[in-house]
Amino acid sequence: MAETIPLKDKFDIQASSPIPEYDSPTAKAFSCTAREDEYDGLMALLCDPRVPLRMDSVESLRGFPGIGLMKFVDMGVVKWTPTGRRQHVLIYERPSGARVFPSADAKIPPASDEKLTKGFLAPAIATIREMSQRGFTHRNIRPTNIFYSDGNERNIMLGECITAPPGFNQPIQFEALETAMADETARGEAGILDDLYALGVTLLCLLLGRDPLGNVEPARHIDDRIATGSYAVLVGSNRIQMNWMELLRGLLNDDLKERWSIRDVELWLGGRRLTPKQVKLPNKAARPLIIGGGSYDNVRSVAHAMGRNWMTAPKVVRGADFDNWLRRSLNDEVVVEAVGKVAGSATIIAAMPQTDDNRLVSRVAIGLDPLAPMRHKGLSAHLDGVGPTLAMGFFSETIRQRVADFVTGRFVQQWMSLQSRTKPELMQIYSVFERLPGYLGQSGSGFGPERVLYELNPHIHCYSPMIEHLLVTQSDELIPALEAVAQSSDRPQVPMDRHISAFLAARSKDVDDRYIRPLSAAKERPAGDIITILRILARVQAMSRNGPMHGLCAWIAELCRPAVDAYSNLKARKAAEASVERAVETGYLAELLKVVDDFKALERDENGYKRAMAEHQQCRAQILQLNLDLQNRENLASETGEQVAAVISGVVGSVGAIAIVILYLF
Secondary structure, three states: OOOEEEEOOOEEEEEEEEOHHHOEOOEEEEEEEEOOOOOOOEEEEEEOOOOOOOHHHHHHHOOOOOOOEOOEEEEEEEEEOOOOEEEEEEEEEOOOOOEOOOOOOOOOOOOOHHHHHHHHHHHHHHHHHHHHHHOOOOOOOOHHHEEEOOOOOOOEEEOOOOOOOOOOOOOHHHOOHHHHOOOHHHOOOOOHHHHHHHHHHHHHHHHHOOOOOOOOOHHHHHHHHHHHOHHHHHHOOOOOOHHHHHHHHHHOOOOOOOOOOHHHHHHHHOOOOOOOOOOOOOOOOOOOEEEOOEEEOOHHHHHHHHHHOOOOHHHHHHOHHHHHHHHHHOOOHHHHHHHHHHHOOHHHHHHOOHHHHHHHHHHHHHHHOOOOOEEEOOEEEOHHHHHHHHHHHOOOHHHHHHHHHHHHHOOHHHHHHOOOOOOHHHHHHHHHHHHHHHHHOOOOOOOHHHHHHHHHOOOOOOOOOOOHHHOOOOHHHHHHHHHHHHOOOOOOOOOOOHHHHHHHHHHOOOOOHHHHHHHHOOOOOOOHHHHHHHHHHHHHHHHHOOOOOHHHHHHHHHHOHHHHHOOOOHHHHHHHHHHHHHHHHHOOHHHHHHHHOOHHHHHHHHHHHHHHHHHHHHHHHHHHHHHHHHHOHHHHHHHHHHHHHHHHHHHHHHHHHHHHHHHHHO
16 A cells, blocks of 8 residues: 655655656655645655755745746645655646656757747746746756656646755756856856756757767866857857757857847747857957966956865965966956955055965955856855855865855955845845854854854754754744654753754744853853753743643753752752642743742742851851860869859958948947
8 A cells, every 4th residue: 555645634645656757856756646626647846855945936936827837836844754754845736748858868859940949948938037027046947857748749848946956956068157167056046047048058958859068077168168158168060050059149158248138039939030249258368377287368267277276376376477467468457456356456465464365366266257156265156055055065074164264254245346236135145144254253052153054044954963854944843843852762961952052043033142152151050051951942932832842841850950959948949849840741841940940049048058057157166165165174163163262252251341340330
């Protein structure tokens, strides 16, 4: 019997019925049915939990019109029985036809003009236009991600686009130069023009019936495209009809200002023939610049070479040969001005300490090629690609260090200053980057690389080992997750770690740094660290309104035992123990916090203890004095006898004197 996993009481996913022909590189496809007749022919994409989803684009896909894009239906989180963990699932309408290119190296019959124009290009352009109006991009257009939308194989639709970061699944030849030069995890959202470029390469594959390049060596591929242009590298010696060459020249133009827009393609489809401008290659310098053993004669290739040879590039930048090449051989005042703006003059560069070598190289590269990704100590990333890079490589010390160096380099502002047009969303990311060095500068729980991870990735789940398998993506999901951990047999020592504290600080509007910083402060009172954790979790539970959590309460109450045992008054201790038991029965952490964090009760107990100690000391002193007196009782008796004899003799003398006076008078 097929194992069925429900989603939202609306869909049933057949976990034992995979449909690999619809898999994505970062998601597996399974059969799916709707419990109501509203949908028919569905499939579920089970997402890889190690890969961040494009959650910002999900809502934009709902109700997407047209036939040019695989129809998104819904999404949610299920407990996937085969893996024993919670995972994201996307529900799509299953395409009526198969994948156009079964694999990257597949060969198919070249498509006819009619199929290309009416069956693929027209609906694809309509789809990209609608995406532009909805404020997002596809960033996943390639031959292996297009499907026939009908059984007759007349119409072709674009596949899914949200199971991985933008451009992550794209072979490098399907990325425009600006994103192809970035690490695959750091290509960023880019723009509609990047989708049009990928559309152009996909169109070329359909025209030829194959990928003209296949597997390519990335470094050599980028160098070739910079030197001769993407169109020349991709089309090469392949024979293309003249009308299609016109379209491809427009879509594959490396100059963003000259690349064809949606409107240009629509005009071409309408029969109007445009004349794309010839590919404008980067200006060549009079002589090449030597970097890492290679010779480069234009600013884009030099900037790219500096990023690849970041350990030897500082010597090049500081040398007089670079200044001469930049000012005399290149003869481009715009570039000279940009480099001076972000890195300074030759005199300033020469005076910089060697500790700034890597930052200097990064800034010079930015000045040479402002449209390219920022490069720093082995990381090549667009601003909105740093977060996914850290998310996918967080458990690699190398990746964590590269991102940390990128953040502390503080050259994002220089990069922003050279951008001709800045998207509003990039300004938001920039404001986040301004705060990140402060988080990295603090080593306590809730800060450091963990805090950077969640600040840069507002939708990823918490990576804490104790709850990672539960896919906690929002702060109000944390307490129920910890309740599940509390009831497990292998629960950790305490219900918080660096990931959970950083996750809360970044995601919860109710838990700010004032609550987080005490986690790293020295504790003087018993169970002080646990009480600090309790304060945070009690606030989260109260603000999230999760309801009673008896297992978590019992877990923390057990950890708070030293705070109860700290009561000196036995009656007060028993009363506190009883209060703790009652608080655990309620299941609310706030009730437990009232007991173990009762300052007035602690103060009364402490004052009573001090009074008792003072009385004890006083009684002890009296007892010691009495013991001393008993040890000296012979001296005490002699002294007492002398005192008594003196008194008696005084009395007798007085009586005798009075008697003599009386006799004398009478």
